[in-house]
Amino acid sequence: MAHPDDDESDLHAAVDIRLRAAGMRNSRSRQVVVDVLVRAGRPLSLPEILDADAELAQSSAYRNLVELVDAGVTRRVESADDHTRFELHESLTGHHHHLVCTSCGRVEDFDVPDDFEAGIDVMVDAAESQGFRIDAHRFDLLGRCARCS
């Protein structure tokens, strides 16, 4: 965040590496999808992504978002409407949580204190005694965004 331009070229370099590691080409529309997500700074639905760049075709955008998930570049985010959202993978942006608008589905990033995260780790043991093998968590605050209030 201190050096936006450096961070952004680092990020594209990291994306390039992951694509190659997954045996995928670094095509124009994949770069565009990543760019749109970088610029947004929050999880976007497919319509939001298409609106952000007119040259994207719907089917290719969907296909690429899913393939980028497999390559560890993007991640699915559940919101509160009937559109799946996508964001950059946490290993590229850092661990964070979400504010979710229950009216329009908009999602924004939200940071929580370290001691809260520590509290989550403590609960994993209890969860695993219920037969689950836990490997991630999701914590969202739900309400109405500035626009919908």
Add this chain to the structure above:
Amino acid sequence: MAHPDDDESDLHAAVDIRLRAAGMRNSRSRQVVVDVLVRAGRPLSLPEILDADAELAQSSAYRNLVELVDAGVTRRVESADDHTRFELHESLTGHHHHLVCTSCGRVEDFDVPDDFEAGIDVMVDAAESQGFRIDAHRFDLLGRCARCS
């Protein structure tokens, strides 16, 4: 939990009151849907609900689940597959969180310590300074259930 039968009749009485308050009839298939959710003790997808009771018609089950949400009897739960799940409203079952299987979508209830809940309240102020009016939260542990491990 100490007196299952009493709890269950209390619960049906509470459901009946809410339906009437919403101007809705307490029809047979609504009772069945509620019964299925009570017996499951965890959020169920529509196919799971239909499997649990052969007399339910798909469209009516969907319609009732949504109307019961409006009446404050049920609640939507997001999982990790492409099926919405439904559970009884928290005012009937108590506040809790979920374990979510990222492989099959199964969801189970999970209780967290009170001090963890208290920590959540503290973060609401920070969230509202981002322009959101927060009125709920969702916290899930994600992993693989006993069957999928």
Add this chain to the structure above:
DNA sequence: CTTTCTGCAAACGATTTGCAGCAGC
């Protein structure tokens, strides 16, 4: 008896996929 509910089948809409032609390397 009136109004709401039900079940069927058709409609919807987000997402996925087949395929012929184009682009990365």
Add this chain to the structure above:
DNA sequence: GCTGCTGCAAATCGTTTGCAGAAAG
């Protein structure tokens, strides 16, 4: 040049809805 990617259009599939007949009160 070979192989993977793109865009279009068609298919899929969870969910919603119109409507005529059945059930609640």
